[in-house]
Amino acid sequence: xxxxxxxxxxxxxxxxxxxxxxxxxxxxxxxxxxxxxxxxxxxxxxxxxxxxxxxxxxxxxxxxxxxxxxxxxxxxxxxxxxxxxxxxxxxxxxxxxxxxxxxxxxxxxxxxxxxxxxxxxxxxxxxxxxxxxxxxxxxxxxxxxxxxxxxxxxxxxxxxxxxxxxxxxxxxxxxxxxxxxxxxxxxxxxxxxxxxxxxxxxxxxxxxxxxxxxxxxxxxxxxxxxxxxxxxxxxxxxxxxxxxxxxxxxxxxxxxxxxxxxxxxxxxxxxxxxx
Amino acid sequence: xxxxxxxxxxxxxxxxxxxxxxxxxxxxxxxxxxxxxxxxxxxxxxxxxxxxxxxxxxxxxxxxxxxxxxxxxxxxxxxxxxxxxxxxxxxxxxxxxxxxxxxxxxxxxxxxxxxxxxxxxxxxxxxxxxxxxxxxxxxxxxxxxxxxxxxxxxxxxxxxxxxxxxxxxxxxxxxxxxxxxxxxxxxxxxxxxxxxxxxxxxxxxxxxxxxxxxxxxxxxxxxxxxxxxxxxxxxxxxxxxxxxxxxxxxxxxxxxxxxxxxxxxxxxxxxxxxxxxxxxxxxxxxxxxxxxxxxxxxxxxxxxxxxxxxxxxxxxxxxxxxxxxxxxxxxxxxxxxxxxxxxxxxxxxxxxxxxxxxxxxxxxxxxxxxxxx
Numbered sequence: 001x002x003x004x005x006x007x008x009x010x011x012x013x014x015x016x017x018x019x020x021x022x023x024x025x026x027x028x029x030x031x032x033x034x035x036x037x038x039x040x041x042x043x044x045x046x047x048x049x050x051x052x053x054x055x056x057x058x059x060x061x062x063x064x065x066x067x068x069x070x071x072x073x074x075x076x077x078x079x080x081x082x083x084x085x086x087x088x089x090x091x092x093x094x095x096x097x098x099x100x101x102x103x104x105x106x107x108x109x110x111x112x113x114x115x116x117x118x119x120x121x122x123x124x125x126x127x128x129x130x131x132x133x134x135x136x137x138x139x140x141x142x143x144x145x146x147x148x149x150x151x152x153x154x155x156x157x158x159x160x161x162x163x164x165x166x167x168x169x170x171x172x173x174x175x176x177x178x179x180x181x182x183x184x185x186x187x188x189x190x191x192x193x194x195x196x197x198x199x200x201x202x203x204x205x206x207x208x209x210x211x212x213x214x215x216x217x218x219x220x221x222x223x224x225x226x227x228x229x230x231x232x233x234x235x236x237x238x239x240x241x242x243x244x245x246x247x248x249x250x251x252x253x254x255x256x257x258x259x260x261x262x263x264x265x266x267x268x269x270x271x272x273x274x275x
Numbered sequence: 276x277x278x279x280x281x282x283x284x285x286x287x288x289x290x291x292x293x294x295x296x297x298x299x300x301x302x303x304x305x306x307x308x309x310x311x312x313x314x315x316x317x318x319x320x321x322x323x324x325x326x327x328x329x330x331x332x333x334x335x336x337x338x339x340x341x342x343x344x345x346x347x348x349x350x351x352x353x354x355x356x357x358x359x360x361x362x363x364x365x366x367x368x369x370x371x372x373x374x375x376x377x378x379x380x381x382x383x384x385x386x387x388x389x390x391x392x393x394x395x396x397x398x399x400x401x402x403x404x405x406x407x408x409x410x411x412x413x414x415x416x417x418x419x420x421x422x423x424x425x426x427x428x429x430x431x432x433x434x435x436x437x438x439x440x441x442x443x444x445x446x447x448x449x450x451x452x453x454x455x456x457x458x459x460x461x462x463x464x465x466x467x468x469x470x471x472x473x474x475x476x477x478x479x480x481x482x483x484x485x486x487x488x489x490x491x492x493x494x495x496x497x498x499x500x501x502x503x504x505x506x507x508x509x510x511x512x513x514x515x516x517x518x519x520x521x522x523x524x525x526x527x528x529x530x531x532x533x534x535x536x537x538x539x540x541x542x543x544x545x546x547x548x549x550x551x552x553x554x555x556x557x558x559x560x561x562x563x564x565x566x567x568x569x570x571x572x573x574x575x576x577x578x579x580x581x582x583x584x585x586x587x588x589x590x591x592x593x594x595x596x597x598x599x600x601x602x603x604x605x606x607x608x609x610x611x612x613x614x615x616x617x618x619x620x621x622x623x624x625x626x627x628x629x630x631x632x633x634x635x636x637x638x639x640x641x642x643x644x645x646x647x648x
Contacts, residue, residue, distance in 0.1 A: 059574055097574055098618045119617040167571065167581025171634040190582040 041110050041245035051083045051090050054109035056097040061217070061272035062115040062133075062237075074272040075113045078132065081264060082255045101126055104240055110248070112240040115213075127243050129252050131236030132259075133212075137173045138231060140208045140215055142199060143224035150177070150229045153207055159183040160206040163195040170195075170209035173232050193218075199225060211235070220273040312339040312384075318347075319389040320355040322643040326595045328356025328393075328606035329625065330566055333381050334365070336613045343384045344630055345611055350388040352625070352636055353643025356604040357390050358440070358565045362398030363424050364410055370402055370420070375431060382435050393438040393482065393565060393606065396425050404452075412452025415463065422468035426475035433476045440521050440565060441468055444487040447498040456499045458507035465516035483517035484508070485565055486548075488525055488540045502537060502547055509555040519603070520557075522548055523566040524591075527577040531591045542567065542591055549601060564605040567591060568623050575619035585638045592642070 045051050055075060057063040063073040071092045083090045095103050100112045104126055115135070118128055139162075141147050153160050154177075164171040166188035174186045187205060189195040192214045199208040200223050208225065210218075212235075215227060239256075241249050259265050329349055333342050349357055361378055368374065385392050398410050403417040413421060429439060444450040445461045461483075469481055486501035493500075499507075505520075522545050529541035537547065549562060569588060571581040579587065588607060595605045611626040625636040632640075 056574070058576075117617060119615065121614055121617070165581060167585045167634045167638070171581070172631065175634065175637065176631070188582070191580060 039245050039247035041242050042247040042251070045086075045088060045110055045248070049088055051079065051086070051088045051111065052093055052109045053079045053090055054093050054095045054100045054103050054112045055114040056100065057092075057094055058097075059115050061275075062213075074133075074268060075115060077268055077271070078259075079111075079113050081259065081268070082252065085255055085258075086251065101240060104242060107242075110241070110245070111252070115237050116240055118236050118238045125243065126240045127245070127249050129239040129241070129249070129256055131238050132256055133237040134231055134234065135212045135237055136231040136235040137170050137209055137233040138212055138215055138227040139229050140199065140210060140225050140227050141206065143226050145206075145226075147206065148228050150232075154181045154184065156206070159185055161185045161187050161204055163187050163189060163198045163202075163205050163208045165189055165192040165195050165210070168192065168211075169233055169235075170211065174209045177232075196223060196225065216269070216273040220275055312343050314383055314387045315343075317387060317389070318350055320350050320353060322353035322355060323645055324353070324592050324596045324643060325355055326602065326604050327352075327354040327592050327639075327643060328358065328604040329354050329610040330358040330606050330608045331610045332360075332612050334360045334362060334377075337377075339380055339384075341613070341630075342380055345626070346381075346384050346388045346390060348626055348630065348632070348636075349390060349610060352640045354639075355389065355391055356393065356606055357385060357610075358393040358395055358606045359385070360395045360397070360443075361428065362410075363396060363403075363421065364398045364400035366428070367400055367424050368402075369400075373427065378428075378432075382432055386435055391438070391604075392436050393440060393563060393604075394428070394432075394436050395440045395443060395485070395565070396421075396428070397443050399452075409452050411450050412454065413464070415460065418464045418467045419471075421464070422471040425468055426471040429472045429476035429479045433478065437478060438480050438482060438519070438563070439472065440482040440485050441465060441517070442483075443485050444523065446486045446489065446501055446504040448496050449498075450487070455496075456504070458499070458504050458513075459511040462508055462511040462513045462516065465513060469516040480518040481516070482519045482521040482563060482565070483513060484548075485521035485523060488523055488544050490538060490540060501544075502551065505548055505551050506555075509551070509557070514555060514557050517560075519560055520548065520552060520562050521565045522562050524564045524605070525567060525608075526569045526579075526587055526591070528579055530583070531587050531594055542587075542594070545599070545602070549599075558601075561601050561603045562599075563603050564595070566608045567605055568607045568609075570619055570622045572619035572622035575622070578619065578622065581634070585635050588635060588639060589642045592639075 055063045055071060057065050057071045061073055062075045063071060066072045071094065076092060079090045093109050097114065100114055100116065101122065103109050104112050118131065139150055139153070147153050162174055162184060164174045164186055171186065171188065178184045178186060187198065189198060192210055195208055196210060196214065196218045199205050215225070219225060239252055241252065331345060331349065333345060336342050336345070359381060366374055366378060382392060399413045403420050404412045404414070425439060425441070441464065442461065446456050448456055465483055472479060472481060484505065486504055487498060488501050489498050491498040491500055524542050524545045525540065526542040527540055531542040533541045533543060535541065535543040535546045545562065545564060552558060552560060569584040570578045571584040572578045592605055595602045609623050611624050612621065612628055615621055615628055624633065625639070626632055
């Protein structure tokens with residue numbers, strides 16, 4: 001064999017070997033897409049006709065106990081609406097908030113719906129749905145206020161006063177804004193209710209920083225306040241499911257999309273916040 | 276001829292090898308400069324209350340700049356004291372084989388920031404416990420191994436670490452490796468560890484206790500009432516084997532001025548533990564509160580409002596300074612976590628994981644700086 005041929009054959013072998021290694025690598029990392037794993041959670045739900053939901057019924061209006069000691073709330077209705085579409089019943093399992101994800105991983109429940117904030121650190125352990133409620137910090141003003149954005153607020157000639165609950169995340173966001181716009185004045189109150197009432201009753205206070213849950217509850221009580229601008233500190237609530245429950249995850253995702261596209265999401269929010 | 280062919284075929288490989296070498300060296304150089312953080316100039320803590328402290332959580336913090344930044348922020352808040360955990364299992368993974376790198380980093384940065392370190396010891400390596408036990412299980416056969424390790428630590432950090440806590444919350448079943456809690460056995464540990472450590476570094480002060488405040492009924496598997504446990508420690512002869520009592524003083528939902536009572540867990544329960552020390556002739560010893568605090572989680576049953584947490588925290592520092600001459604420091608749990616727990620635990624902290632100061636940090640800082648300015 002001539003020397004040129006030897007070199008050429010070696011390069012061909014090297015190239016073939018490289019292609020094989022790349023294909024094996026792709027196969028390894030995409031094995032779940034090529035051979036989807038079984039979803040035993042979904043299979044069990046189908047066999048039993050029940051979707052077991054873990055929740056801590058101590059956070060109204062998302063989950064609480066009614067006069068008969070039965071769980072009720074936004075999340076309970078959400079679970080039932082989704083399950084009805086699948087022809088399943090919902091079984092609510094009451095579990096302390098900090099044990100919910102342990103119960104899910106131990107297979108005691110099929111999903112967690114409990115005003116559960118998204119945790120990027122646990123995405124290796126459980127899977128999360130897209131957010132169904134954003135509970136983060138909002139800037140709010142009186143209903144008749146001409147201010148529509150944070151930029152307008154900061155640009156006011158008279159230093160604006162913003163009400164916050166002392167020590168809360170809203171207070172933290174306010175101090176963050178103050179570092180950018182030192183003219184802002186934070187007026188601190190001992191409770192979120194006092195901060196909201198101050199905005200409504202005290203015309204010298206221009207705005208309020210408060211979490212979306214409190215804001216919606218206060219709006220539900222008839223207080224004429226509105227949120228402006230984007231969420232300033234996100235805190236999305238999500239549904240948690242077992243990591244390998246790929247069918248359940250896809251179906252929950254689809255149902256949440258359908259719910260948001262329909263009027264049911266608004267109805268659900270009105271039912272539990274606008275009492 | 277054959278020689279020339281080999282040269283030609285190996286040339287691409289040689290180029291690849293040289294390229295890999297250059298890339299590898301570059302990665303090592305970049306990594307070195309990215310992970311090496313200079314200590315900086317010697318600092319001192321400016322504060323109106325020299326008893327202020329926090330429990331840092333740097334054990335699992337791997338990035339040096341984050342360790343440095345955490346400790347800078349403790350100093351900037353006005354707290355001269357920190358409690359930090361130094362797990363035996365991390366530092367002596369095999370018998371006699373020590374890894375001090377992380378401890379060196381934490382201690383050097385803390386010293387440079389002018390902070391006084393109280394080192395908490397525990398966490399049993401696998402080689403010192405039976406299979407299937409937790410890392411908090413230590414049987415009597417390995418007390419001496421533990422003592423030797425603590426002595427090594429005390430010797431290595433002589434002049435840098437003056438205070439060492441022996442074990443954490445031994446009155447809880449969980450913290451005692453799920454064995455039945457046993458004050459006499461804990462005292463046996465102190466009896467063995469104390470002279471070893473003192474021989475290695477006579478200046479070091481040994482803290483004992485660090486009991487969990489609990490109203491557990493007699494015979495409970497969960498634990499033993501801290502008041503009963505401390506008295507049992509004295510009965511077993513503990514007084515000769517520690518220099519300072521470590522106390523945990525959580526307020527739960529009570530204000531710091533709520534009077535102490537045997538059937539209540541609150542901040543002033545510290546006074547009941549002190550009374551037991553005095554009754555046992557140990558009044559000359561001081562107390563260090565190595566864990567304390569209030570939590571402002573919106574959903575946790577033991578939490579208070581964020582505004583209450585700020586007021587209670589500052590008041591607790593004041594009580595230690597003005598009313599409790601026998602208390603050297605109050606160290607609040609916990610300054611910052613390396614990552615969010617996404618649970619009520621996050622609402623004990625003063626600084627977020629991204630180092631944004633929470634309002635409580637800024638309010639405590641304002642308190643600490645009030646009289647200094």
